[in-house]
Amino acid sequence: MNKKLLSIAMLMLMLMLSLALTACGGGNKAAENGGNAASAETETAAEGVMLFANNGSEPGTLDPALAQGTHESYLLNHMFTGLLRYDKEGNLVPGVAEDMPTVSEDGLTYTFKIKDGLKWSNDDPITAKDFEFSWLRVLNPETASYYAYQLYYVKGGQAYNEVERPGVYYVKDADGNDTDEVDHEVTITEADKEGLDLEGKSEEEIADAVYASWLEKARANVGIKAEDDKTLVVTLENPSPFFQDLTAFYTLYPVNQKVVEANPDWAKDASTHVSNGAFKLNKWEHNSYVETVKNPNWIDADEVKLGGITWEIMEDINTAYQNFDTGKYGIEVDPPTEVLAQLIEKQDPRVVIGEQVGNYYYSLNNLVAPEGVNPFTNANIRKAFSMALDRKSIVENITKGGQTAAEGLVPFGLLDENGAEWRTTNGNLIKEDPVEAKKLLEQGLKELGITVEDLNDLVLLYNTSESHKKIAQAVQQQWKVNLGVTINLENADFNVKLAREKVHDFDISRGGWVGDYSDPMTMMDLFVTGGPYNDAGYSNPEYDKLIETAKTSPDQKVRMDAMRQAELILMEDMPIIPVYFYTQPYLVQENIKGIYKPLLQYPILTYAEVQ
Template identity: 30%
Template sequence: MRKWKSSLILATTALVLAACGGNATNDSSASTGTTGGGQVINYTAPTELSTLDTTLMTDINSSNYISHIIEGLLKIDAEGKAVPAIAAEAGTISEDGLTYTYKLREDVKWSNGEPVTAKDFVFAWQRLVDPKSGASYAYLAETIKNAKEIMAGEKAPSELGVTAVSDYEIKIELSQPTPYFESLLAFTAFYPQNEAFVTEQGDKYGTSSEAILANGPFTIENWDGTGLTWDLVKNKDYYAADEVVIDEIKVQVIKETSTAVNLFQSGAVDNAQVTGEMVKQFKDDPNVVVQKKARTAYIEFNHDNPYLQNKKLRTALAMVINRDELVNNVIGDGSTAIGGFLPADFVSDPTTGEDFAAEAGSSLGYDVETAKTLWAEAKAELGVDKIKFSLVGDDDEKNKKISQYIQGQIQNNLEGITVELRNVPKKNRLELANQDEFDLLQTGWGADFADAINYMDLLYSTSAYNEGQYKNAAFDALIDLSKTTDANNPEARWADLMAAHKLIMEDSAVIPLYQEAETQLRNPKLKGILFHSVGNEFDLSRAYFEK
């Protein structure tokens, strides 16, 4: 949800709008109803919310909706740039790149009527790095002064290099230059929190619509923490409320494609995600929009499993998956096969301008015969003839199909390997991942900011997102080098990250599957939705219905 400012080119961000007319019958009669004189969007989501706590948030769907109810110092605009939100103006950055100072707007309120002040940011960021919080995204704050020591338990959270100079001015001190730091400030994990309210709520904070405060364009209602529906209601106290046309967004989780399409065609909802054969059915429909994402879907190995510590076995598993067949015949939603860990059209070489994915090239191609040979060698090394693995993934229709395809490719081509499928709701999948209760994990990563480090950090040995416990000292050393000695040398830093990528691909650390895209049917009268390929995926706050 952020971008590199100095050496990298941000993935394209665009307004994606559906054309008028179409084969699907959607007269938007339900969608353009009014409550309180405004317009109502009926929107579908692919998965449930896991939390509204910006500190504990880990999944993109929760982040997407949190960003509609809470704003940070900065936000990402239509061109993918970090621009002022609660910050009243552009920040002041010291010549050495170590100190950032921002003045805040004085007209921003929490939904309980209290003002949003610099202290709300200081509290939220101290909570983010406090090891007691267990925040997976804490590592993003590691270049703030004393953050590493706090996360290691060596210093108190109060020593974080963030100071409320006054109620409406904040100073941030870094331990080293961080070219993408302003992009981080637009990310959900760096949003403010009201200390009194968080303290009052305790463990309940962010677990329901009653246990969260809003300062953004909408408030949230009717979410009980586990339900599949919730409502975003226009926040009349939002500082830019006059820019918000929509009165209410009624969201419901629809996991079955046919159900979503039927609701869309009847006019009951304003969007419907389509996959597989239905994409082909609607490919010429002018109501269809395709959104390309800077997101890699991949299989993560549990490297604590003694069998999966065998590189030949990992490589064999990777080589029996036909990515072209997967994206064209199984998924069919515009997603594309991928040959490395990073998506295409994401970041570019600061010297040549060549795309990272193109420069890195493809590896781990589809090669069943070689895979069988590697499996035979692995069996001899491991002293086994049969192995059973669990494959954990989400329980929506798309991910179930992907799980079944992967299961079939492995079992049909590598005799003796059995794959047991465990498709569960996303919230449960995240819990299983955090608890290392998987052998193979069907997961993915959408870029939060446009820099290769956003992906490389996932496999760093101590990363909270390294659920598979991958450990490679040479890889860690390259990442450390990119963050320290070479941090201000774009060419050397690029070489570090390119070498790190080559190393994990040669080591079969994970199995990259595809670069994600999403195909939706969308009400042609619904205009003004802002889409980002990097960061939060969509912004409905300035949307409106064309009359």
């Protein structure tokens, strides 16, 4: 129902029930707004206020091992708790661990002790063995976790994750299907068969048995061991000072071993979902809303005032803002840019400009096209498209939320070996010059033997959002004016966009990355050859070598110098076009207190209180 058609009485009813209704065994009578409100029959929380918020896209999963975006982590950060977590001041503090980890003198061994008496939402005890199981599950190649590489810092982690089943592997097409082109083959030697009972087995059964043997051996060498129910010992490949930060990252959240092993689909339905965070899943109406309720078993449950949080799946940010403005939502993340600019100008007390470590960029498909010519295989054309943009006009006239024009890949907020701002020490690597851009474009076209008219079929893909659309339109216009290229625009559901990026089915795609931990590596390792989030398909051996140095050296200066050089190479090759560095503007109702935003996460609603 359109908001304009709601009566004053209905608006008042919606306001009272959304922000002030406490559960007394009754239902949630929040009024329908925008055609996507939670059902009027939805049960309210057992105690306290049910806070309403919006989530811009349907979560692809509520399994920490499989999640890959903020549309999932926003919810997971409230439903799970890692060994460490971020407190109300945004500091890294013990979560499930009873204290910060003990680290060996050589920086390779981390020992975590689990707090006494902790329980899962289903009352099972939480143990160190759950963490061993969970992290090994992430690394298991059968899990297919996109974020498994975050555990490559652990001894043997990468080797385990990269075990492949014997057989022939083919190059995938744009739809993710095998082509006739062989990529590589994994073969079995006689040594691989030793000790296995293979008599009378078919070739497929032998392959299965050998693969299982490889997995078992690789798994045994991973440096993740639960010595007992309370002690988790983690051994790293190389000293990685930021490793403890990763234990607060959602991929490393624990899952209940007993539940997961009993039901592979445990995370797909509220009736089987088990978690250990401040809130537990109560209802999940797909593409409509996710309702959570307070988890009395959480480590700090006594401090949680809310009875629960309901996230409506709301892609239309204008409708989401209407829901906030009428009082239905207690918080709205990333409001419409025009509205935000007006509220900032009026110094509206509901506006919060949260700090963020993130980069908004466009991925350029660097891979050679199976048919025809892909212009973005040419570095001069890639640089021309970047150089032709006026980033300052985008942040000042479109985003309007305190964002800053990108100066490279690594955003502000991360420090170097001396505790100085890393971005400042490596300088501004972005050059904007429409005249030079036109020259580079002409040079690149000549090198490929194509004309500027051949670029007019290019398509810029972005996930459905009014903000992304406006930025794409501005970029489209700037390229038309400065380069004489008229590209096309295409929007898609966020999960569809992610799927297309994984198989490189795009010309230009709206990308973005929010840091996972407090080190420049959280941005830099995205673009190594074959990286799971290297959607551009970029490959440069020198870049890879420098990143490997930065990952393996115990010397902080050597690490940082390697990453500085790597960023210079990346910005010279320009496989992506950085546009701006994120902030995270959000709106909070004046009568709601206790919401805070860590630098590396979305706002945390756990301690919110309606006054």
